[in-house]
Amino acid sequence: MSGGRGGHGGPDARDIVFVVFDGVKMLDVTGPAEVFADAHRFGARYRLGYVSPTGMPVRTSVGLRLPVDGAAESAPDPDTVIVAGGDVLAERPVAPDLVGAVRELAARSRRVVSICTGSFALAAAGLLDGRRATTHWQHASLLARTRPLVRVEPDALFVEDDGVFTSAGVSAGMDLALALLEQDHGPELTRTVARDLVMFMQRPGGQSQFSATLERRPPRTPSLRTVVDLVAARPDLDHSAPALAARVGVSPRQLTRMFATELQSTPARFVEQVRLDHARALLADGHGVAQVATRSGFGSAETMRRTFVNRLGLSPSQYRARFGTTRRGAEPRRTP
CATH class of the missing domain: 3.40.50.880 (Class I glutamine amidotransferase (GATase) domain)
Structure with missing residues (x-):
């Protein structure tokens, strides 16, 4: 050998x-x-x-x-x-x-x-x-x-x-x-x-591959494509299933079937993934946790924290510490 x-x-x-x-x-x-x-x-x-x-x-x-x-x-x-x-x-x-x-x-x-x-x-x-x-x-x-x-x-x-x-x-x-x-x-x-080797100590195994949801082929159905584009462009809006369905004139049940057929997902799961991808990008760019939670549509830092821990195995603050820059928008360090 x-x-x-x-x-x-x-x-x-x-x-x-x-x-x-x-x-x-x-x-x-x-x-x-x-x-x-x-x-x-x-x-x-x-x-x-x-x-x-x-x-x-x-x-x-x-x-x-x-x-x-x-x-x-x-x-x-x-x-x-x-x-x-x-x-x-x-x-x-x-x-x-x-x-x-x-x-x-x-x-x-x-x-x-x-x-x-x-x-x-x-x-x-x-x-x-x-x-x-x-x-x-x-x-x-x-x-x-x-x-x-x-x-x-x-x-x-x-x-x-x-x-x-x-x-x-x-x-x-x-x-x-x-x-x-x-x-x-x-x-x-x-x-x-x-x-x-100039590597991160270890990216957690549960960390999502880069923008997996957004890299998929666009939906064939025009109304579903409209929904997907809207969620990607404005993750901070109300994207509950009833709200999304109302925007394209279909029932929530019909929208759920469209998501299952073309994206193998649910509306809620898709929205969560888009918000997670958006939050990861903002954190990596050095923005503060509270600001990111608002801009990504999580509503609160605690809701975002629970999603990060469940999906990635680490908190937003830990994620930013590993992958973030020190660019503008970062929350100042607290001194003891």
């Missing part, structure tokens, strides 16, 4: 095996690998290896040839298996030899991880049946539709369910790698690695 930066790791090192294939997204491999290699440099003792279904080198998404250490069956029993993503996994059925490689390694590992569309390979291997999982938001509906036994959480950056970890697109794989590092070695080493 190759050790990447930091060498061989010694007999007590944790073996982390990356499963790669033709068309694999390069950052899905190198991003998490750099986290573990950096951790190894600071004393974490990881040993990195790379396998392909055939044992042959693969061609990555950026056209580079990626050497491997061999086929899956040649790898020692891994501590962690990481299945990288690639557009090919969402565009066509997962190749049987890749499914076999994932199953073979998973049966011998302590934990199994997928990055981005690598979740399609885990699902094809039956490893996500009955479990919660996520993937890149662009492919979440496809995963849910083609794998009904998987409980897809389209907004999450990463999800853990009984030793199986799945993450959203590309850079979220590095967030998940930091979470795994913290699980193995605690927060101090993880903070050191995050600083060295």
Whole structure:
């Protein structure tokens, strides 16, 4: 097995095996690998290896040839298996030899991880049946539709369910790698690695992927599109189902059916997501919590706080501390 930066790791090192294939997204491999290699440099003792279904080198998404250490069956029993993503996994059925490689390694590992569309390979291997999982938001509906036994959480950056970890697109794989590092070695080493790689200490797994709701294709029904555009433009208005329905001349029940059919959501859930996205953007821009609650339509800081905690796992103040700037509008610090 190759050790990447930091060498061989010694007999007590944790073996982390990356499963790669033709068309694999390069950052899905190198991003998490750099986290573990950096951790190894600071004393974490990881040993990195790379396998392909055939044992042959693969061609990555950026056209580079990626050497491997061999086929899956040649790898020692891994501590962690990481299945990288690639557009090919969402565009066509997962190749049987890749499914076999994932199953073979998973049966011998302590934990199994997928990055981005690598979740399609885990699902094809039956490893996500009955479990919660996520993937890149662009492919979440496809995963849910083609794998009904998987409980897809389209907004999450990463999800853990009984030793199986799945993450959203590309850079979220590095967030998940930091979470795994913290699980193995605690927060101090993880903070050191995050600083060295110029990363946030750890974005919470429940944090929503960027504007997932607003990036969806516009509704086909003109009246629903009008509602969606209004909510996005003015999240601070009264957007109860009766108020929205009245604006486009339909009944609340009819509006609810339209949301379910085209957006796979309810009016209330959609409005909450838009307000959450809007609030996140304002907080990241340095605006104060009370001001953001009003401008985003939450009405009160407490209502916004409950939504943030339920949806993201942290309060608005914590969110701003992690992701915010120090630009105008920020509330002044209180001195004791």
